[in-house]
Amino acid sequence: MLRPRARAAAAGAVLLALLGALLVVDHQRLDSATMDEPFHALAGCEYALAGTYWANLEHPPLVKLLAGASAGLAGARPPRLPRPFSFRTAEGPQAFLYGNAVPPETLLAAARRPFPLLLVALVLVATFVAWRAAGPLAGLGAALLLAFEPTLVAHAAYLHTDVAAALGFLSTVVAAHSAMRRPSWRRWAGAGVLLGLSLAAKFTAVFLGPVLLVLVLAWLLVKRRETGRVPVAPLGGLALAFAVAGAVLLSVYAVSMRNMPAGEAEESVKLFLRGRQASAATVERVAAFSRLSPPAGHYVAGLAGISEQNRRGGGVNVFRGEVSVEGFPSYFPVAFLVKSSLGLLGALLLAVALVFLRRARAGFGALVYLLPPAYVFLASVASSYNIGVRHVLPAVPFLAVGAAVSIVRGLPRGAAAAALLGLGLLQAAETLAVHPHEVSFFNLAAGGPANGSSWLNDSNLDWGQDLVRLARELERRGEAAGTTVAYFGGAYPPYHLPGARFFDAATTPLGPGLYAVSSFLLAAGPELMLFHGDAARAAGYARLRGVLRERGKPEGRVGYSIFLFRLSDERIPPP
Numbered sequence: 001m002l003r004p005r006a007r008a009a010a011a012g013a014v015l016l017a018l019l020g021a022l023l024v025v026d027h028q029r030l031d032s033a034t035m036d037e038p039f040h041a042l043a044g045c046e047y048a049l050a051g052t053y054w055a056n057l058e059h060p061p062l063v064k065l066l067a068g069a070s071a072g073l074a075g076a077r078p079p080r081l082p083r084p085f086s087f088r089t090a091e092g093p094q095a096f097l098y099g100n101a102v103p104p105e106t107l108l109a110a111a112r113r114p115f116p117l118l119l120v121a122l123v124l125v126a127t128f129v130a131w132r133a134a135g136p137l138a139g140l141g142a143a144l145l146l147a148f149e150p151t152l153v154a155h156a157a158y159l160h161t162d163v164a165a166a167l168g169f170l171s172t173v174v175a176a177h178s179a180m181r182r183p184s185w186r187r188w189a190g191a192g193v194l195l196g197l198s199l200a201a202k203f204t205a206v207f208l209g210p211v212l213l214v215l216v217l218a219w220l221l222v223k224r225r226e227t228g229r230v231p232v233a234p235l236g237g238l239a240l241a242f243a244v245a246g247a248v249l250l251s252v253y254a255v256s257m258r259n260m261p262a263g264e265a266e267e268s269v270k271l272f273l274r275g276r277q278a279s280a281a282t283v284e285r286v287a288a289f290s291r292l293s294p295p296a297g298h299y300v301a302g303l304a305g306i307s308e309q310n311r312r313g314g315g316v317n318v319f320r321g322e323v324s325v326e327g328f329p330s331y332f333p334v335a336f337l338v339k340s341s342l343g344l345l346g347a348l349l350l351a352v353a354l355v356f357l358r359r360a361r362a363g364f365g366a367l368v369y370l371l372p373p374a375y376v377f378l379a380s381v382a383s384s385y386n387i388g389v390r391h392v393l394p395a396v397p398f399l400a401v402g403a404a405v406s407i408v409r410g411l412p413r414g415a416a417a418a419a420l421l422g423l424g425l426l427q428a429a430e431t432l433a434v435h436p437h438e439v440s441f442f443n444l445a446a447g448g449p450a451n452g453s454s455w456l457n458d459s460n461l462d463w464g465q466d467l468v469r470l471a472r473e474l475e476r477r478g479e480a481a482g483t484t485v486a487y488f489g490g491a492y493p494p495y496h497l498p499g500a501r502f503f504d505a506a507t508t509p510l511g512p513g514l515y516a517v518s519s520f521l522l523a524a525g526p527e528l529m530l531f532h533g534d535a536a537r538a539a540g541y542a543r544l545r546g547v548l549r550e551r552g553k554p555e556g557r558v559g560y561s562i563f564l565f566r567l568s569d570e571r572i573p574p575p
Contacts, residue, residue: 009136010127013143017123020147021116021156027436028116028157032467033108033490034439035459038093040159041111042079044068045096049078051259054085057272057302058309060249061256062200063164067111074110075102085264087271098492111159119156122167122397123147129174130401133365134408137417141404144424145344146397148431154438155390161202162390168198168205169372169394170401176212177368179237180219188237189244196248199299203306204394207379211372212238222364253295265294269301276308310384316528317386318457318520323527327384332377335389338446338455343427344400345443350419351403354410361409369402388459439465440560449560453519462519462561464489470516470558471496479514486544487562488518488525505529505540510547514555515565517548522563 043056048068056064068076077100080091098104123146131139146152156163172194179187195212198205216234224230257265269290273283286304290297313325322328337345354360373395380392408416434441434449440461442452452461467487474480474497481499493502501508503515505525521528525541552565 006136009131009140012140013124013127016140016143016147017120017127020123020153021120023148023153023431023435023438024116024119024156027154027438028109028112030436030468030472031157031439031465032469032496033097033104034158034160034463034465035488035490037108037111037159038097038490040064041067041071041107042091042093042096044111044159045071045076045078046081047256048072049076050081051257052081053253053257053260053265053298054081054090054268054271055079057268057298058305059161060200060202060252060299060302062197062252063114063161063202064159065252065256066114067159070113071107071111074106076107076110077101085267085271087275093490094492097490098495104492104495108159112157115158115160115163116156118163118167119147119152122152122163122170125167125171125174126397126401129170130404133401134405137413137420138404138408141407141416141420141424142401144420145347145400145404145427148341148424148428149344149396149400150341150427150431150434150438150441151339151389151393152396153431154441155393160390162393165198165202165204166393166397168194168201169208170397172198172205172208173211173215173368173372173398176215176238176241179241180216180234183233183237185237185240188240192241192244193248195241196245197252199245199249200252203302204376204391206303207372207375209242211375212241214371215368218367219364249299250293250295253298257294257298260294262291262294265297266290269297272301272305273308276305277312278304278308282308310382312384313531314385315387316524316531317384318523319386320455323524324386325384325531327386329381331386332380332383332389332392335386335456335460336377336392336395338442339389339460340396340443341427341430341441342443342445343423343425343430344396344403346426347403347407347420347423348399350423351406351410354406357410359410360406365405366402369398369405373398388463389456390459437466437559437561439463452560453523457520457523462488464491464518464561466559466561467491467493467496470562473558474500474514474516483514483516484508486515486517486521486525486541488520503544505537505544506534508540510544510567512567515544515548515552515567516558517544517563517565519561519563521545522548 039056044064044067046052046055047061047065049072079096082089100107123143126146127139127143130142175191175194179191195208216238219234220230266287269286270283282304286301289300317324317327319328319331355362376392376395407419440449440452442449446455474483484501484503485493485497486503487493522545526538529538548565552567555564555566557563
C-alpha cells in the first residue's frame, strides 16, 4: 500500500504522461504525412490485413503491424499487389494513402493512433525505474524530464519506429538488470520477451545484444569482488533471454507474413537486396536463410540492406551548411546538443557535477544508465545515414532517469525537488513555446527553431509535416490558387492544394508569383536529385534555389519547414 506522498507522486507521473500525450495528439491533428509514413502505412496494412511482406523490409514489422491493424479497424483496405509481384506495377505509397477505401485523413489518423500510447508507456516505465532506484521524487523527476521532451513529443505522433525503440531499450535493459539482481528463469525469460519485441520494432535494437552481454560480465566482476566467486547463473539466464528473444522476433515476422508462400518470401528478399545493390553472393546467402526459415530470411535481409545502405550512403545528409553522402562523425552528438531542451541539458550537467563532486555515488546502476546511451552514440559515429536526432532517441530515457536519480541522491530533498521542478518546467516551457511544431525544435542556445536550418535539416526540421498548415495559410491569404509549391514530404500536394501549381524541377518554368518551398529542398534539393541520378531535376532545384536567393522576397513561413517567397514581375533569366 502506497503512502499518501507516494500515491501523489504516482498520480503526478500518470498525469504528466497523459499531458505529454495530449501535446502529441494536438500537433498530430494538423501534421501532414511525413516522408516515410505513406510507405509505413502501406506496409502495415499489407502485414496486418493481407499477411504478406513485400514492402519495407528495411524496417522490422512490429510497429507497422500495430498501425495496420488500427487502420484496418477504421476501414482501410490492404495495398493492391500484383501476382507475380513487381515493384513497377505494385500500388505506390501515395496512391495507397490517397486512393483507399477511407479518406487519407482517416487512414493516417487511425494508423498513427497507437503511437502516443508509446510515449505514455515510456514515461511510466522511466518513472518506475527512477522510483525503484531513488524513491518517488526521482520517479516524478524522470517523468517530468521525459513527458515534455521535445523530440519524444514530436515523434510520438508519427507512424515510425523511434519512440518504440526508446521504450524497448529502456524496458529490456531494466528487465535484465532486475533478473541479475533477483535471479530467476522467469525474469530472464521476461527480459527475452522484451528483447524480442524490441528487435521486431527497429534494427537499432541489435545493439542491445552487446549491451546486455557487457552488463552481465560487469555484474559477474562485481559479484566476484564481493564474494570471491563467479556465479554462472547470469550467463545461463542471458542465454535463455537470447533464445526467447529469437523466438519472439521470428513469431512477429511469421504473423506478418502468415499468408506468404516460401517461394514468394525468397523472391521478396532477392528483390529487396538487389534494389540495395547488394552483391550476388550476399543475395544468395540471405536467400539461403529464407529457404531455411522465411521469417529469419526477412530479418537477415533487412540487416543486410541496412549494412549496404550505410556502406554506400543512404541519402543526402545536411550538417551546419554542408551536404554529404558519407555522413559526419560529429553529427549525432551535435544534433543531441542543439535539439535537446536546455532543461534536460541542465539536468545532465547538474548530475555530472554531483558525481564528480562525489555527492552522488556512481555504483553499478550508473553503468546501467550510461552504457546503452554510450553504445548508441559510439555506433552512430560510423553511420553514413545522418538524417535525424531521432536515431539516437533510445539514449534519452536512460539519460533522463540517470539525471533524476543523481540529483535526488546528491542534493538535500528540498534542493533536489526544486532543481527537478525548475529544470522540468523549463523544458515544458520550451516545448510549449514551439508547439505544435515540436519536430522543428532547436534550443535557444542554438538560436531556436527559426535558426534550425543553419544546423540541421531533414527529420530534425522539415519532414513534410506542414503541408496541411500551408493549405490553411494560403486559404487565409486568398492565394490558394496559383501558388507554386515545391514540397518535400509524404503528403500529396494536389490533394491538399488542388488550385496550386506543383513544382516539377525538370519542367516547371520560374515566373512571377508566390512560392512555397520546403526547407530541405532549399538546403539539399539539387544534391538529393544528383544522388538519385536525376541531373535534370538537380539543375531545376539549383535554379529555383538561386533565383529565390537572388530575387525572392521573403513573405514569411509556415511552421519552420516551409518558406514563402514572392518573385516580382521583373525578368527572370531563362534556364
